Amino acid sequence: MVSFVRLCTVALGLVLPISLGAPAAPAAQADGQQAVLVDAEIGGKSIRGRVVDLDPERRVRISLHVKNDSVQSLDVSRIRISGSVLGMTFYSYDVDFAFTVSPGESASRTMEIDIRDLVDQAVGLMYARVELLTDDRNALGEVETVVDVHGSPWSILGIFAIALLVLTTLLWVNVLLTLAGNRLPSNRFRRALRFVPAGFGTGLVAVVSLAMLRIAAPVGVVEVPLAIGCCLVVFVAGFLTPSPPE
Template identity: 45%
Template sequence: MVLLGASPAVAAGSGEALKIAVTIDGQNIGDNTVAVEPGEPVELAVTAINNGSSSIRVRSVRLSGVALALTFFSYDIMVPFDVPAGGRATRTLELDLAALNGQAIGLLPASVELLDSQRETLGSASTVTDVRGSIWSVYGVFGLAMLVLTVLAWAGALLALARHRLSPNRWRRALRFLPAGVGTGLVAVVTLSVLRLVPPEPVVEIPVVLGAAAIALLLGYLTPHPAPESVVDAPDDDFTMGLTTRQFDATTEGYSR
């Protein structure tokens, strides 16, 4: 389950047939962050405004939350109704948010959509939710998994650097550090969200991830050249002494003849 809201008469996106307004417990949401307490029922009222010349049939209402281009919670409610031409229609829904505790935590962008019988969007509104869920929710575990993978990526790259196992080519060394940089950016985005500082919206997450990736590439590019292979592959003294002795014996035998 999910909770979200938008100010009245929020304009629908390009190509959408309806404008919609959303209220929670009788209060307009506007641009404010919506606090969500899983387990507490909430009254969600959706008003659809039809400025067209023909009636529009709404089949269902979809509530969803998306971060990093991934949907972490989504719920469809079947509430068929018609919105008359030049008129409006309002439907009030009672939501049980208990399941949200295991789905998300922190600040997450969310949206409410009105769908037709083909599941095409007729109108939508968006907001940011402050979900008071568990760190062991789907979103929380996703962040922890990204943290572990990022630490492993940095450890692998730095260990290869310490052992002089990186490629002599600068760009290949840079690419070796790239996954660690991308992971660092993703972890930063999720952490800011879980700590309720910044929601993971595209205007935030894209610059953060790209910036971290660029820094990692630069670090990899500037790493020192690994030790020359000739030093590692140089023959040992016993082999050299054996080879010299054989050459000496062959030369002596030649003089004897």
């Protein structure tokens, strides 16, 4: 039981650097200004600053608008549309769509994507990106948004949420049984550290649950404070637990 719980702790620990990682920055000029400006429209409206509904039963029609402010031609080979939670990608569509934008010029293109399999991949609110890629799959530019996927609760994301809940529950059961059996370290700092994995797991469960229930999007301003906040609260709670008898 203890070995399995330790394995759960390691698994949650592997999620930490992923969930706190930042996406790659788009191409930029030497003076720091963005060299490639990208916007995308779905349903005739820009996807920036709003929640975009994705219904797997309907094909998605995307209009891309690209402005090339760099000094080189922009050779786009494919478009990638992806969605993630906790820094982990749960769906990704790569579509071959080649076009070139000359320096100082703008271009608009329209494409349709069949997303019927999305119903089995995700559900709820997700952080999403539309990226322009070269033939070597290097990013030329991107636009970010939040999507609301009308998928199944038994999708890959739903199963991941259940697994995360089970792992976190096992961590809590282990640490609380250890506390009840007076087997925690007598040193308060070391005792508090024993609670941190369960607190971190609680934060991750909260992020995924809020996203699936469409309460809060899993973006950095939500993910990081929740994960770190739960860790700190649980750390303090563990620090204040009574010392085991001598």
